[in-house]
Amino acid sequence: MSANNLLLDFTSPGAIPPDPVEEIRRIVNETQIKMQVLESLLENEQVEDVAGWQLLAMFYLATDQVNDLAKIERLYKNITGVSLSANLKQKYTQWFNKEAASNPIIFEIPKKITAETLPVGMIIQRSRSSPGDILLDFSNVQEIDNNGLRKLARLFSSMTQESIKLELKQIDHFIDCLQNKAEASTGTRAIWDVLFAYERLQDNRKAFEEKAIQFAILYGISPPSWE
Secondary structure, three states: OOHHHOOOOOOOOOOOOOOHHHHHHHHHHHHHHHHHHHHHHHHHOOOOOHHHHHHHHHHHHHOOOHHHHHHHHHHHHHHHOOOHHHHHHHHHHHHHOHHHHHOOEEEEOOOEEOOOOOOHHHHHHHHHHOOOOEEEEOOOOOEEOHHHHHHHHHHHHHHHHOOOOEEEEOOHHHHHHHHHHHHOOOOOHHHHHHHHHHHHHOOOHHHHHHHHHHHHHHHOOOOOOOO
16 A cells, blocks of 8 residues: 555544543543442441542532531531531632732721721621631721720720731831820729730730739739630
C-alpha cells in the first residue's frame, strides 16, 4: 500500500478520542453509585464523623439533588444533633468571598461617641455575616458621654463573647485618655467598664488585673474578676 493510500482504522482502540461530554456523564453516573453506597453506610452505621457527610452533601449540591441534600441534612442532625448545612454554608461563604475576607469592613467611630452615634447593632450584625474582619477606626474620636461609654462597653463585650475578629485603629490614645480620666476624681464606673471590656477583647489578662486592682483601691471594693 502506498503512502498516498494510507488506510485509517477507526475501529482500533484510541483511534477516536472519547467524547468529553460522554466521559463526564459516565464519571458522574459512576460517582452517583458510589455516593449512594456512601449514604447507606453513613446512615446504617450512624457515622458521626463529618467528612463523609460533607463529601456527600457537596456532591448532591453540585448535581442539584435538592431532595437528597435535605434528606442527609435531616439524617446528620438526627445522628449528631448539629446542622450539616450551617457548617457548609460557613465554608462556602469563605470560599466565595476570599477577596472580601482580605478587606475588612471599616466603621469610622464618630467624633463624639453617644448612644445614638455609635452603630453597635450594625457593627454586630455585619461582624456576624461578613467573612472578613471588622475594623473600628477611632482616629476622629474626641469626646464620649456616659451613654456612649455604656454602649461601647457592651460592643466590646459582645465581640468577646462571640469570638468575633475585630481590628481597632488608632485606639491607643483613646484608651490612654480613658485610663487617665478613670484614675482622676472625675472618673465614672462606665469608664472602667469600657477599660475592662477592652482588655478582655484584647485577651490581655495582665492589663485587666492591673486595672482591676487600681479600680478596687480607688473605690474601696473587691476587684472585678477576669472570669
